[in-house]
Amino acid sequence: MSDFISGQRYISDGEAELGLGTILNCDLRSVTVLFAASEETRTYSVRQAPLTRVAFGSGDRIESSEGWTLTVDDTKEINGLIVYIGETVDGERRELPESAISDHMQFHQARDRLLTGQVDRNDWFNLRYRSLQHRNRIARHPALGLAGPRIGLVPHQLYIADEVSNRRLPRVLLADEVGLGKTIEAGLILHRLLLTKRVSRALILVPDSLTHQWLVELLRRFSLEVTLLDEQQSLARSTERNPFETGQLVLASQQWLFANPHRQEQAQAAQWDMLIVDEAHHLDWTPEGSGPGYSCVEQLAGNANGLLLLTATPEQMGIESHFARLRLLDSERYHDLALFREEEAGYVDVARAIEALERLPDDKHAAQGLTTLLDDSDSRALLTTLLESVDEDELEHARVQLRRQLLDRHGTGRVMFRNSRRHVAGFPERQLHVSTLELPAAYRRVLRKIERDEDYLDELLIETGIDYPDVLLYPEITFEALKTEHDSDAWWRFDPRVEWLRQWLKGHPAEKALIICHAADTARELSAGLQVLTGLHTPVFHEGMTLIERDRAAAAFADSDAEDGSPLLICSEIGSEGRNFQFCHHLIMFDLPAHPDQLEQRIGRLDRIGQQFPIEIHVPVFDQSPGEALLRWYRDGMAAFEAPHGLGSALFDEFGDTLADALLDSDALNNLVADTRTFFVAKREEREAGRNRLLELGSSHPERASAIADGIRELDSDPALPKYFDQALDVFGIDTRELGDDLLYLHPGAHMLDGMPGLVKGEEGFTITFSRETALARDDIQRLSWEHPLVREMLDRVIDGAMGNTALALLKHPSIPGGRLMAEMIFRTQTPAPRGLHLERFLPPTTIRVLLDESGQDLSDKVSFGGLAKNLTNVKKAVARDLIKQRHNQLRQLLDNAERNAEQQLPGIVSTAQAAMRTQLGDELARLEALARHNPAVRDEELDAIRHERDTLDDAIASTRLRLDAVRVIVTVDAEQ
Structure with a gap:
């Protein structure tokens, strides 16, 4: 006869997830078990039933089907069934037959699983212990959250990310110059805050042209999967709930959100831990009122603890615009524009005081300007040490502490970080190449008519519908606007710049060049003309294309394969924002933009940290044309091609109207260039002496950045990671194949556990490396670290579940x-x-x-x-x-x-x-x-x-x-x- 009796409780050895089972009936051959919690029934052979009897002992806690809990201290048996005797949580003595134990009682805890006969493999147990040890060690590591992303260890980026992510309420303006890595800094901050669980929900607002780039960058560099939300996605997701609540990390276009009040209300209702806004200088604000974009961000920022504003040009529209950005960060601190102007004026004295520290103790007079700024006993004690000590270590310590105190206490350095290329190594030289071409007759006729007839310019603006000075600076657009139905020639058939471009291609075989034109029509027609004249298919990148079309064009340009890749990419002005094309070093400006900030944005697509070659800037201009006049103003008036200086907006505000009048007047142009140069030199010296100098000093911390980088390298070279990963691969059923050069191909094994990031049964896997340098050199390879989603999933799956306990x-x-x-x-x-x-x-x-x-x-x-x-x-x-x-x-x-x-x-x-x-x-x-x-x-x-x-x-x-x-x-x- 069988030992199975109806009402006895068992668990399935092979399907422990079914929960606690009850014997329904048994005969000589089979036994039937009901697993009520799973609503499953199983019938087994009596002789080989994979079942283990559940029997609790003294001290065990068990749950009744009625919801009360019993702590067992004795048992008895009645007709083959166990009756448990003990006390409830209220101290009442009660009995609980095993048939009345809760069907939903779980056996995840190690003690329960062991005593009910549920045991795992030894390698699972070993992996569990190692996982706990590694989680403990890594959680305490100071580089946690910064070591995993696929980035180079750039000192100023590491310092800013560490400083901001360590704050309780991180609200800052990231204002590094173009090419210094604001997006990387924001990604690092977000990545660390997510990893340390201080942020779980973030909204990222970027210009429409950058949404897909942000999407790819967050995934490729930081392994962060975000929800890209637009109107189509919102309609698909919002049938029952707020679309902004369908993802933890949401990426959206500023243009889309700012133009849609209903979506703004939904975004504001969604509750964000952090808000990130790229190209924040586009947010319009004046003391009299604010634009829809500014108002939207202001509402969202007021409800989020964290706020990151990104802009390479914090003062693009002057000090008022800069104040508007700071006001978003802290409206109580920055509430009065007039007071802020006064505060800015005092930064020169602080910058001079910091520079005076470097001359102490040799120049005792240098201390005079410090005493008024150091008004507490600790600071004055440090100053005394710096003046009187003879110990070099004491002197340096006092100097460093005083410098840090002055930077902390004065200026906007706590809420704004700005690094310039003067203090960051790794940037290339810029080389300008100007080619002067003869102005074609079709373009010359318009200019000569304007010179002869004072009223013709007004008529031209009305007839073409083109704004001034674009009607002069972009003659191909004006030509096309004036064409009649009898005109057949396209402008690219006679424009000398097209022939110049053909010759340039012949002289630079196998070299890539980015071409930027002001208008999308120019870019499209130039591409079409080159295909007709040379047979070369050149991808185009402009605002009229979808994001996928733009990405395909950029990918075709980036492709290093001689057959599949293109030597050229022709962009409209949109190509100057956000995209990174530093794999090439030739920039051809088919024309020049009307604003100096746009000029710098164009150059910044190639001139970025890590660029290996000098930036070759090629500008074909027409002799004695408005375009050549603009070139002179940029080159001779403000040294715009030499290096970024952040003064373009101030110069344009001061001289923009004069420039417009001087485009056709050589004498006025000469005076303008001279005046601009004088103003530029004075403004640059003022900035370097005042707040910008303070910001640059406060936005980098070489000693701290070096310590962070050392910590990251320590985790990079951690010998425990490959060993742990190798053990985990076997436990989780992931197969591998050595590819050489420290590369490993991972793919799903026949018995792989479900839910492993990046791996799906029946599909291809991916290639990994432990080397940061290899991963940076090859976008198709993932870099494995303790912070990689696959490793984190392994750790979490082992530690948070019952595996191996x-x-x-x-x-x-x-x-x-x-x-x-x-x-x-x-x-x-x-x-x-x-x-x-x-x-x-x-x-x-x-x-x-x-x-x-x-x-x-x-x-x-x-x-x-x-x-x-x-x-x-x-x-x-x-x-x-x-x-x-x-x-x-x-x-x-x-x-x-x-x-x-x-x-x-x-x-x-x-x-x-x-x-x-x-x-x-x-x-x-x-x-x-x-x-x-x-x-x-x-x-x-x-x-x-x-x-x-x-x-x-x-x-x-x-x-x-x-x-x-x-x-x-x-x-x-x-x-x-």
């Missing part, structure tokens, strides 16, 4: 007799705390390992985890279950003893974590409180946030408890067996 193994050792029992228990700290506190930097899940023999002797210090693991052998699951059944009572006693041993170590872990937290946050709070007395940019909200964080963390750490995370039973066997 039980095991049974055999130990053969000549000095240990067979038949002995050992238990290896892994306890883990649990600290409930709000998500945004980033508790793990002080107390990540910490393990306590306890190894007991059957007598209860603690062997933890005598036998290491690795030393034991390598001597263990596997055992079949059926045998393991039988061994556990035989040793139930003994195992319960060992588990209880191990828990008492582990609890003795918990107070030390808690006190160490609290001390580290109090020291770090206490020092930070003291520094900011002192800084707040001098610099109003330190907001009360930021100080309150640190105090609240300190107090909440203190309580959370104090409430830390231990739980049994994993247990391995070890049975010794004779060495001869």
Whole structure:
């Protein structure tokens, strides 16, 4: 007869996920089990039923089907069914028949799974312990969140990302010059805040032309998958809910959102932790009112803790525009434009004081300007040290501390970061090549008629509908507008610039060049003309194309294959914003833009950090034409082709009207160039002396950046990662193939677990490398790090689930007799705390390992985890279950003893974590409180946030408890067996 009786409780050995089963009926051949929680029924052969009886013992907690809980202290048996006896949480004595145990009772905890005979593979147990150890180590590492992205280790980018992401309420303006990596800085900040769980939802608003680029960059560089939201997607997603709530990271076009009040209301209702706005200088604001874009961002920024504004030209429209950006960051601090103007004027004295530090102690007079700025005892003590000490180390320490205090206390450096190329290495030289061409007759006729007839210009503007001065600067557009139905020639058939371009291509075989034209029509027609004249198919990139079409054109240009790639890409002005074409170094300006900021944006597509060659700028211009006049103003008046200086807007505001009048007047042009040069030199000196100098000093911190880079390199070269990854691949069923050159191809194995990032059964895999340099050189290869989504998924899957939390193994050792029992228990700290506190930097899940023999002797210090693991052998699951059944009572006693041993170590872990937290946050709070007395940019909200964080963390750490995370039973066997 069978031992199965109706009402007994079992679990399935092969399908533990079915939950707790109940025997329905049994005959001589089969047994039927109902798994009510899963609504499944199974029928097994009586002789080979893969079932394990569930039997609880003293101290176990079980749930009744009515919802109350019983702590077992005794049992009895009635007609083959177990009846549990114990106390409820209210202290009431009750009995609970096994048939009345809750069908939904889970067996994820290590103790329950072990005692019900559920054991995993030994390599799973080993991987679990290693995962906990690595998670603990990496969570405390200062480079966490900065080491994973596919970026070069550029000092100023690392410093800014580290500084901003460490703040409680990060609200800053990233205003590095073109090509210094504002997008990378924003991505690094976002990546770290997401990894440390201080941000979970972010909205990214960018110009329409940059949406796909941001999408690709966030995925390729930072492994961040974002939801690209537009009207079509919103309509598809918003049938039942707010479309902005359908993704954690949402990327949207500014033009689309700013023009749609309904979508703005939905975005504002969605609750964001962080808002990121690219090209923020396009947001219009004056003291009298604001544009729709500014108003939208202002509303969104007011409801988000974090705000990143990106612009390479923070003062493109003057100090008023710059003030408008700062006002978004902190409306209380920046509330009065007149006061802000006065504040700006005082930055010159601060910059001079910082420079004076470098002359001390040799030049005692240099200290005179410092005393009025250093008005507390600590600062004056440092100044005294700098004046009187003879110890070089003391002198340098005092100088560094005083410089940092002055930078912290004065100016907008706390809310704005701006680096210029003067202080950042790695930029190429710019070389301008001007080709003067004869003005064709079709273009000359218009200019001569304007010179002869004062009224013709007005008539021309009306007839063509083209604005001034575009009607003069872009003669092919004017020519096409004046054409009649009888005219057949296209402008590109007679325009000397097209023939010049043909000759340039002949003289530069196999070299790539980016061509930028002002208008989309010019770009399209030039491409068509080149195909007719040369047979060359040249991709075009303009605002009339879809994002996918633009990306295809850019990809065709980037392709290094001689047959598939194109040597040219012809862009309209839109090609000057955001795109990075630094793989080529020839820039052909088919014409010149009317604004100096646009000129710099054009050059900035190639002139970026990491560019390996000098930037060759080619400008074909017509002799004695308005285009040549504009070239002279740029080149001779403001040195616009030499290097970016950020003064283009100020110069255009000052001389733009005069320039428009001088395009056809050579004498007026000569005077304009001279006046512009004088104004430019004076303005540049003023900027370098004042706020810009302060910003550049405060936006870089070489010592700190070097320490961050060293930390990243330490994680890059961590020998534990390849070893851990190799073990995890086997456990998760991922196959590999060596490709050479430290490349590894990953692809789904036949038994791969579901849900592995980037890997889908039946589909292709991907290639990985551990080398940062290799990944930077090849976009088609993913770089593996502790922060890669696949590695994080492996860690999370192991640690947060039940995988590997039980095991049974055999130990053969000549000095240990067979038949002995050992238990290896892994306890883990649990600290409930709000998500945004980033508790793990002080107390990540910490393990306590306890190894007991059957007598209860603690062997933890005598036998290491690795030393034991390598001597263990596997055992079949059926045998393991039988061994556990035989040793139930003994195992319960060992588990209880191990828990008492582990609890003795918990107070030390808690006190160490609290001390580290109090020291770090206490020092930070003291520094900011002192800084707040001098610099109003330190907001009360930021100080309150640190105090609240300190107090909440203190309580959370104090409430830390231990739980049994994993247990391995070890049975010794004779060495001869």
